[in-house]
Amino acid sequence: MKSAGLAAVLSFFLPGLGQIYNGEILKGLVLIVIDAINAALMFVLISFVTHVITVIYAIYDAYSTAEQINASQGPGRSLF
Numbered sequence: 607m608k609s610a611g612l613a614a615v616l617s618f619f620l621p622g623l624g625q626i627y628n629g630e631i632l633k634g635l636v637l638i639v640i641d642a643i644n645a646a647l648m649f650v651l652i653s654f655v656t657h658v659i660t661v662i663y664a665i666y667d668a669y670s671t672a673e674q675i676n677a678s679q680g681p682g683r684s685l686f
Contacts, residue, residue: 608675613668621660624668628675637664 608628617624622637641660647653 607679608672610669610672610676613672614665617664617668618661621664624664625671628668628671630671633667 613624613627615624616627617637620638621641622634625631625634625637637660641657641664644653644657644660648657
């Protein structure tokens with residue numbers, strides 16, 4: 607069982623970390639690289655927007671993927 611709440615919190619702190627927790631290593635690494643690029647370009651105003659979009663996507667994707675993993679494993683409850 608994967609905790610959807612934990613996956614979302616991990617992605618909040620570092621976009622891509624929740625995906626890695628869910629076992630989607632490549633997707634997580636891609637999101638980490640995208641977030642690193644956003645951080646490096648923070649002096650450009652558009653980077654603030656793309657950073658927020660990346661974080662929101664990472665949180666949503668990590669949460670929904672954990673829910674799908676749990677649904678495919680049958681009944682049970684996650685911690686969050």
